[in-house]
Amino acid sequence: MRRTRDPHLAEDLAQETFVKATRAMLGWRGESPAAWLLAIARNVLLDHARRSRISLPLPSPDALGIPELTQDAVAVHDVLDRMPERQRQLLTLVYFDGFSLAEVAAMTSRSVSSVKTALWRARAAFAEGYGGHR
Numbered sequence: 001m002r003r004t005r006d007p008h009l010a011e012d013l014a015q016e017t018f019v020k021a022t023r024a025m026l027g028w029r030g031e032s033p034a035a036w037l038l039a040i041a042r043n044v045l046l047d048h049a050r051r052s053r054i055s056l057p058l059p060s061p062d063a064l065g066i067p068e069l070t071q072d073a074v075a076v077h078d079v080l081d082r083m084p085e086r087q088r089q090l091l092t093l094v095y096f097d098g099f100s101l102a103e104v105a106a107m108t109s110r111s112v113s114s115v116k117t118a119l120w121r122a123r124a125a126f127a128e129g130y131g132g133h134r
Contacts (some may be wrong), residue, residue: 003045013048017041034106046121051102079129087122096121 001010021040041064093099099107105115 009048012046013041017044020044032106032109035109038103038107069080075130079126082129083122083125086118087125090115090122091126 001007004010004013005125012014017037017040019035020043024040080091085093090104093104093107101112101115105112108115110118
């Protein structure tokens with residue numbers, strides 16, 4: 001519901017998640033059931049987003065009132081691209097996708113405290129890379 005902002009769509013996606021989970025039950029390798037189910041739900045949401053994309057020609061960014069990417073935004077993406085995959089993924093899940101530490105812990109089959117520590121280290125690595133970038 002938090003991602004779709006539409007209760008009916010959220011119910012449909014939840015139903016599709018449980019259908020896929022039921023079908024995939026034989027492939028479950030015994031890892032955390034919450035992480036397994038959250039991964040399926042995330043994939044269902046991503047599949048829905050991909051299916052519902054429509055391409056429309058857009059006017060120029062100036063006509064829309066959208067500011068161009070600043071040097072800071074480009075620098076942030078550059079630093080993220082140079083980070084190790086696990087740290088980049090953790091920062092993306094928390095800061096861009098908006099998942100809570102508990103949700104990330106369930107998705108990665110880790111404890112909340114280990115996710116918190118890894119996030120602290122990822123932020124420190126990002127700050128070091130960003131400080132050297134400027």
